[in-house]
Amino acid sequence: MRILAVCGSGLGTSFMVEMNINQVLTELGVTDVEVSHSDLSSATPDSADVFFLAKDIAEGGESLGEVIVLDSIIDMDELRAKVTAVVRDKGLI
Amino acid sequence: MSDFLKVLVDIMSQPAILVALIALIGLIAQRKKLSDTLKGTTKTFVGFLVISAGAGILSAALAPFGEMFKAAFHVTGVVPNNEAIVAIALTDYGTNTALIMFFGMMVNILIARFTKFKYIFLTGHHTLYMACMLAVIMTVAGFTSVPLIMAGAVALGIIMSLSPAIVQPFMRILTGNDNVALGHFSAVGYAVSGLVGKAVAGKNPKSTEKINFPKGLGFLRDSTVSIALTMMVIYVVVALFAGPSYVEANLSSGTNYIVFAMIQAGTFAAGVFIILSGVRLVLAEIVPAFKGISERLVPNAKPALDVPIIYPYAPNAVLIGFFSSFVGGIFSMVIMTFTGGVIILPGVVPHFFTGAAAGVFGNATGGVRGAVLGAFVNGILISFLPVFLMPVLGNLGFANSTFSDTDFGVSGIFFGVLANHGGTIAIVVSLIVILAVMFGLSVKRKKNKALEEEV
Numbered sequence: 009m010r011i012l013a014v015c016g017s018g019l020g021t022s023f024m025v026e027m028n029i030n031q032v033l034t035e036l037g038v039t040d041v042e043v044s045h046s047d048l049s050s051a052t053p054d055s056a057d058v059f060f061l062a063k064d065i066a067e068g069g070e071s072l073g074e075v076i077v078l079d080s081i082i083d084m085d086e087l088r089a090k091v092t093a094v095v096r097d098k099g100l101i
Numbered sequence: 102m103s104d105f106l107k108v109l110v111d112i113m114s115q116p117a118i119l120v121a122l123i124a125l126i127g128l129i130a131q132r133k134k135l136s137d138t139l140k141g142t143t144k145t146f147v148g149f150l151v152i153s154a155g156a157g158i159l160s161a162a163l164a165p166f167g168e169m170f171k172a173a174f175h176v177t178g179v180v181p182n183n184e185a186i187v188a189i190a191l192t193d194y195g196t197n198t199a200l201i202m203f204f205g206m207m208v209n210i211l212i213a214r215f216t217k218f219k220y221i222f223l224t225g226h227h228t229l230y231m232a233c234m235l236a237v238i239m240t241v242a243g244f245t246s247v248p249l250i251m252a253g254a255v256a257l258g259i260i261m262s263l264s265p266a267i268v269q270p271f272m273r274i275l276t277g278n279d280n281v282a283l284g285h286f287s288a289v290g291y292a293v294s295g296l297v298g299k300a301v302a303g304k305n306p307k308s309t310e311k312i313n314f315p316k317g318l319g320f321l322r323d324s325t326v327s328i329a330l331t332m333m334v335i336y337v338v339v340a341l342f343a344g345p346s347y348v349e350a351n352l353s354s355g356t357n358y359i360v361f362a363m364i365q366a367g368t369f370a371a372g373v374f375i376i377l378s379g380v381r382l383v384l385a386e387i388v389p390a391f392k393g394i395s396e397r398l399v400p401n402a403k404p405a406l407d408v409p410i411i412y413p414y415a416p417n418a419v420l421i422g423f424f425s426s427f428v429g430g431i432f433s434m435v436i437m438t439f440t441g442g443v444i445i446l447p448g449v450v451p452h453f454f455t456g457a458a459a460g461v462f463g464n465a466t467g468g469v470r471g472a473v474l475g476a477f478v479n480g481i482l483i484s485f486l487p488v489f490l491m492p493v494l495g496n497l498g499f500a501n502s503t504f505s506d507t508d509f510g511v512s513g514i515f516f517g518v519l520a521n522h523g524g525t526i527a528i529v530v531s532l533i534v535i536l537a538v539m540f541g542l543s544v545k546r547k548k549n550k551a552l553e554e555e556v
Contacts (some may be wrong), residue, residue, distance in 0.1 A: 049325040
């Protein structure tokens with residue numbers, strides 16, 4: 009499975025979300041997930057299975073497919089809950 | 102033997118190989134699998150070359166713009182854009198930039214470990230841009246070889262630690278805690294905006310979030326779109342003033358001048374797009390390694406993160422801040438036309454990202470009035486600081502682009518002016534004094550803590 013974290017410029021925020029998602033996956037012991045980050049312009053529906061976006065650019069990413077919107081980008085608990093839900097949904101744990 | 106040395110020097114003077122080596126060290130330090138190590142090192146190597154390629158494309162689009170602007174208004178017009186200026190500078194200063202970045206990150210970790218400034222600056226692209234600017238400034242100041250890297254790295258480490266510290270009081274007001282810091286080299290503008298907000302708050306300031314605001318400017322978040330659209334407007338306006346005869350005779354080899362302007366503007370955006378892809382590749386391995394090492398070495402480190410983390414706190418203030426900052430930029434541009442000298446054109450990207458944040462902080466301290474006025478002042482700052490920064494950048498000061506955010510201006514002007522008055526010695530002394538003060542503040546606090554514990 010592929011997860012893509014997206015932000016406006018694809019530099020800082022999405023990169024941090026990517027690192028945090030990786031941390032959560034490690035905690036959960038899930039291995040075969042590829043996480044990367046990009047800017048909104050480069051993200052296409054086929055570039056990943058699940059997309060993580062911050063609330064402020066959610067409207068720009070509606071067309072991507074399976075989008076998970078983060079209310080707070082820095083809240084690890086929220087991210088943990090949402091990533092766990094995704095991997096459970098995909099039957100990885 | 103001398104042949105071998107020459108090969109070694111050739112390797113070390115190729116910045117692409119150098120950043121790949123830095124990534125390799127980081128990957129080995131994290132004990133990654135061989136395949137991951139190979140993948141990461143190669144990506145970093147290619148990433149740096151992608152930045153150089155983007156620089157070529159972007160320079161080619163900027164050059165005719167400068168010509169048109171001169172022909173139209175008889176002064177120099179400058180579009181501040183970090184990606185543009187960094188990519189151009191890396192062709193000459195790449196090696197020093199890579200080394201300053203690497204050792205500057207170490208200095209940042211050391212400062213966090215041994216002083217009360219616990220901020221680990223994780224916004225990698227800004228670290229890279231600041232390393233690049235310091236490489237230029239220290240070279241212009243007269244440093245060479247090892248002292249150049251040392252001075253640049255210490256300066257970078259100090260800036261990485263102080264920039265989040267300046268905004269932290271306002272981050273505390275905004276987020277209600279002290280766990281996360283802001284890592285974005287526009288801290289001076291944000292702090293000023295917060296102070297302006299405080300000054301104009303009055304009684305019961307009304308928050309921007311109580312206003313019902315139309316959405317629909319979200320597309321400006323997409324930097325490719327916003328750069329392309331604004332550059333088209335700017336290029337076409339300048340082309341109209343320069344006139345068809347001049348453009349078609351001297352620049353576009355006969356192509357219609359409006360069409361030419363549109364294509365050049367689009368090419369500028371394409372250049373930025375490519376540069377950003379390269380920056381992403383370069384940072385992909387270096388930032389996680391830096392984060393991992395800092396987590397191991399610095400207990401209770403505070404991560405300093407990129408600016409969009411604060412936008413969700415006040416989405417309306419983001420839009421109000423962008424507009425106010427942009428108006429501040431246009432206001433400054435008008436002033437510059439009267440005072441003569443270079444004209445700084447307001448770029449949408451710097452005004453959007455920094456204006457938005459200035460609006461959020463201004464709103465946190467002073468409601469709607471704070472957001473409007475704080476961001477307006479930020480817009481003036483990011484217009485006038487580049488004017489004073491350009492003279493200290495040596496030959497780079499003659500490019501048609503420059504660094505946009507406040508901290509680049511403030512630190513660049515600080516070191517540049519020191520160098521002009523006291524050469525390299527003045528810079529070395531200033532770095533030692535700043536470090537001593539940072540340590541001094543931390544020791545004093547420890548003593549106070551000890552006293553409190555005794556009582």
